[in-house]
Amino acid sequence: xxxxxxxxxxxxxxxxxxxxxxxxxxxxxxxxxxxxxxxxxxxxxxxxxxxxxxxxxxxxxxxxxxxxxxxxxxxxxxxxxxxxxxxxxxxxxxxxxxxxxxxxxxxx
Amino acid sequence: xxxxxxxxxxxxxxxxxxxxxxxxxxxxxxxxxxxxxxxxxxxxxxxxxxxxxxxxxxxxxxxxxxxxxxxxxxxxxxxxxxxxxxxxxxxxxxxxxxxxxxxxxxxxxxxxxxxxxxxxxxxxxxxxxxxxxxxx
Numbered sequence: 001x002x003x004x005x006x007x008x009x010x011x012x013x014x015x016x017x018x019x020x021x022x023x024x025x026x027x028x029x030x031x032x033x034x035x036x037x038x039x040x041x042x043x044x045x046x047x048x049x050x051x052x053x054x055x056x057x058x059x060x061x062x063x064x065x066x067x068x069x070x071x072x073x074x075x076x077x078x079x080x081x082x083x084x085x086x087x088x089x090x091x092x093x094x095x096x097x098x099x100x101x102x103x104x105x106x107x108x
Numbered sequence: 109x110x111x112x113x114x115x116x117x118x119x120x121x122x123x124x125x126x127x128x129x130x131x132x133x134x135x136x137x138x139x140x141x142x143x144x145x146x147x148x149x150x151x152x153x154x155x156x157x158x159x160x161x162x163x164x165x166x167x168x169x170x171x172x173x174x175x176x177x178x179x180x181x182x183x184x185x186x187x188x189x190x191x192x193x194x195x196x197x198x199x200x201x202x203x204x205x206x207x208x209x210x211x212x213x214x215x216x217x218x219x220x221x222x223x224x225x226x227x228x229x230x231x232x233x234x235x236x237x238x239x240x241x242x243x244x
Binding site: 018 | 110113115116139141142143144145147183184186189191192201205208209212213214216218219220221222223224226229240
């Protein structure tokens, strides 16, 4: 299983969650985060903003679903056809075990 | 070394903290998150919750309360949860997971949370600079 962490624009959160749900990946955890990217934040009139609000969407999926999830997020989190700085990043890490508290069962 | 990510109910935060101390994992990070789980397949579990909530509402306008509760239970809403991140030695993982499951189970059958166990490459203690198993 894989943990997918996607950092997206806050205004794109609802759209991404809706499209993920439509594609069959309903479960997700959403966290408010602030951060900066390679562009070192944004400069507006001499002031540099380097704590830009973003949404971190976390979901754990089976290995074979990774490409589906990533393509859905890439498609929906993009701001235009070309995309723009600040659209976000996706990180994938390995998950060894998953437990559901309600049933104490292992597995997704 | 393993990273344990546990998403649990808000009102179980204190119980979880106590359980973690009892099991010997006193160091952790807790975060407020919003989340949703799998769509519930068994309609009975939802029906019980719905009856319970309508009983609690006792609103004058039943239609309005029912519409609210249906929106509440349709599965698309994000609910507040507490996310614990715990770093542990390999041999302690199972004990910690069992302790979290034990204190967080409720009679609701759904929504009690998930626990993920991830491998970790390295841990560094900022105070001393030591790394690896010693730093946990």
